[in-house]
Amino acid sequence: MLKTHFWVNLLTISSLGFWLFLKSETFHWYLTDENIYYLLARNLGFATLPYRDFFYANPPFLLILLKISGFLFHWQVAGLRIIPIGAVLVSSWSIHRLLKKQIGLLLAIPLWIFLFSYISLRASTHATGINGTLTFIFLAYLFVREGRTTWGAVAFSLGLLTKFYSITALPALLLGVFLVGGPDRKKKILVFAGIVGVSQILLAVFGTLLGGKAFWEMNLWYHLAKPESASNDFVAVFSRLFDRNVMSFLVFLLCLAFGGGSLLALKRQGKPLRPPSEIRAWFWVGGVNFLTVLLFLAIQKRVFDFYFLLFLPSIIFLLGGILWFGTQIEWGEDLRKRFALHGGLLAISGFLLLQPILPMNWRVMMRDPQSSPVAYWDHERRNLDELVEWGKKLDFPPGTTVFGDSATTPLFVLGTDFRIALNEADTNSMRFRAGYPPPEEFIQRLEESRVNMLLVRTSLRADGKETLNGMFLIQEFGEYLKREFQPAASLEMNDRTKVYLLARKPVNE
Numbered sequence: 001m002l003k004t005h006f007w008v009n010l011l012t013i014s015s016l017g018f019w020l021f022l023k024s025e026t027f028h029w030y031l032t033d034e035n036i037y038y039l040l041a042r043n044l045g046f047a048t049l050p051y052r053d054f055f056y057a058n059p060p061f062l063l064i065l066l067k068i069s070g071f072l073f074h075w076q077v078a079g080l081r082i083i084p085i086g087a088v089l090v091s092s093w094s095i096h097r098l099l100k101k102q103i104g105l106l107l108a109i110p111l112w113i114f115l116f117s118y119i120s121l122r123a124s125t126h127a128t129g130i131n132g133t134l135t136f137i138f139l140a141y142l143f144v145r146e147g148r149t150t151w152g153a154v155a156f157s158l159g160l161l162t163k164f165y166s167i168t169a170l171p172a173l174l175l176g177v178f179l180v181g182g183p184d185r186k187k188k189i190l191v192f193a194g195i196v197g198v199s200q201i202l203l204a205v206f207g208t209l210l211g212g213k214a215f216w217e218m219n220l221w222y223h224l225a226k227p228e229s230a231s232n233d234f235v236a237v238f239s240r241l242f243d244r245n246v247m248s249f250l251v252f253l254l255c256l257a258f259g260g261g262s263l264l265a266l267k268r269q270g271k272p273l274r275p276p277s278e279i280r281a282w283f284w285v286g287g288v289n290f291l292t293v294l295l296f297l298a299i300q301k302r303v304f305d306f307y308f309l310l311f312l313p314s315i316i317f318l319l320g321g322i323l324w325f326g327t328q329i330e331w332g333e334d335l336r337k338r339f340a341l342h343g344g345l346l347a348i349s350g351f352l353l354l355q356p357i358l359p360m361n362w363r364v365m366m367r368d369p370q371s372s373p374v375a376y377w378d379h380e381r382r383n384l385d386e387l388v389e390w391g392k393k394l395d396f397p398p399g400t401t402v403f404g405d406s407a408t409t410p411l412f413v414l415g416t417d418f419r420i421a422l423n424e425a426d427t428n429s430m431r432f433r434a435g436y437p438p439p440e441e442f443i444q445r446l447e448e449s450r451v452n453m454l455l456v457r458t459s460l461r462a463d464g465k466e467t468l469n470g471m472f473l474i475q476e477f478g479e480y481l482k483r484e485f486q487p488a489a490s491l492e493m494n495d496r497t498k499v500y501l502l503a504r505k506p507v508n509e
Helices: 002-023 034-043 061-072 082-116 118-123 130-145 149-162 164-180 182-211 213-225 234-244 246-268 277-298 305-327 336-357 376-380 385-393 409-414 429-433 439-449 475-484
Strands: 401-404 453-460 466-468 485-492 497-504
Touching: 002 082, 034 061, 034 409, 061 082, 061 130, 061 149, 082 118, 082 130, 082 246, 082 305, 082 336, 118 234, 118 305, 118 336, 118 376, 130 149, 130 164, 130 305, 149 164, 149 182, 164 182, 164 277, 164 305, 182 213, 234 246, 234 305, 246 305, 246 336, 277 305, 305 336, 385 409, 385 485, 401 409, 439 475, 453 485, 475 485
Parallel strands: 401 453
Antiparallel strands: 453 466, 453 497, 485 497
């Protein structure tokens, strides 16, 4: 038994070591929404608070974590990466603890799905909140499984204080408390629900005192008012993710076949097919979590790729339950067949999951450049470090105010002496299309503040024409740009993306 534990621990540590090796390429700035969170966290203070002083459509805990990390590491990208990397490591440890005793070495497959699925691998160092959310959810499941209901409720409450979509795990967690709670299950359910309820009441009170009506507009009404998008509906996003993560789906099907074959073998050996209560709980909890996330996605007007990561707890539990049957087969004194079967399953799963990570010419599968995802490191090397370096070389007075594209402007400000206009880093087009606030009102505020400059990102279309991105696709902002500003500097990021810094036109124009 001790030897088995050693090999299981070694396999988990080796998997995390390989994951960290892959992540060694990520200590750069990227074109993602995380730049919004970084800048908001840096500006966070008693004089600049969410809801009251800037738009922030989430609970505040993520900003607090990033504030601490950024302060400790002087807002260097490597220090900021500690939050999502630490979150993934804690989640992996939780998965290890949840599955190790029941399925041994086979826990590597659910762990690999969590670490190396293409969508998961890409998102796992982006500090947008999904990684922290999953960490608190996995910790909550672990604490509930171990009978520490209070700690489970605290962990889940922290998840809700990070991102509200953590709520998708609540039904499954309550079911988990019921299934493992023993004679005191009713009391434990009340304790769990009570702690979670109190945390949300405190958040509502704090948010209302801080931002008043704005807290509710940003955290409730805005999300309900988000405009629909054909490219972001459930079917379109699922289709895109299926193409990019087809190897993960194949691994799941392979495990299903392994579980089915194991059931047949157990039946021939005359062993009971009904699993013990804990394994049955995995199936129930995984199934309920799956249905809850599916319902959550079905009611969204816009579905984003990372929302599908909320399925990961379901996949972990369901795979754990399926693989458990394979650990119950009697092999007699000759264990070579068991090693061959389990080792073969691990080898094939690893081979499949490795395919989208590799460069195209190294792959055995997924070699079509039109439909297959770019190799992981090639993706990560598309960074924005040059934007920061370019900004540092520009000759403008410190404190010059700038406003613009939500993916690039916060990073531009974070790495230079420019200052974000109105403290508004989150300028995603959805908030303006939803009316929070209407474009005309926001433009009036910009004019009252006499914003000095705009930062605009453009893309080259297939027909060779240059087009604006983000908020400047909205008519009012596009007209404001042309009416009041003119190019002052530009940076060609690559053959399809360009960034323009625009200064105010002279008054006589």
